[in-house]
Amino acid sequence: xxxxxxxxATPYIxxxxxxxxxxxxxxxxxxKDKPYTAIPSWKNDGTWELWTVEGDGExxxxxxxxxxxxxxxxxxxxxxxxxxxxxxx
Numbered sequence: 001x002x003x004x005x006x007x008x009a010t011p012y013i014x015x016x017x018x019x020x021x022x023x024x025x026x027x028x029x030x031x032k033d034k035p036y037t038a039i040p041s042w043k044n045d046g047t048w049e050l051w052t053v054e055g056d057g058e059x060x061x062x063x064x065x066x067x068x069x070x071x072x073x074x075x076x077x078x079x080x081x082x083x084x085x086x087x088x089x
Contacts, residue, residue: 024066027051031064035088036081038074041067048077052084 023042030037031053041047049067056062071077 023049027064027066035085036078038071038077038081040074041070043070045070047072048074050077050080050084052081054088 021042023039027037027039027049030039031051035054036050036052038048039051041049047070049070051067052065054060054063054065071080
């Protein structure tokens with residue numbers, strides 16, 4: 001499975017049983033070649049979410065993690081992503 005189609009519950013989505021949330025599609029597009037990205041929160045309250053990816057989907061499992069918290073700005077979310085990445089290495 002390539003990273004571009006790495007979606008949770010893929011069989012259910014394609015059968016029409018589930019809908020992909022717009023922020024997940026936005027995160028997948030933004031994560032194309034990056035280990036993390038910041039996406040505006042789905043709450044539309046001006047906050048930002050940090051999304052991360054581990055693995056390439058080809059030689060390792062691709063795990064995409066959504067937000068566990070929100071940040072007041074895009075810069076704050078990206079700073080949290082940089083801290084996360086430095087902790088992974």
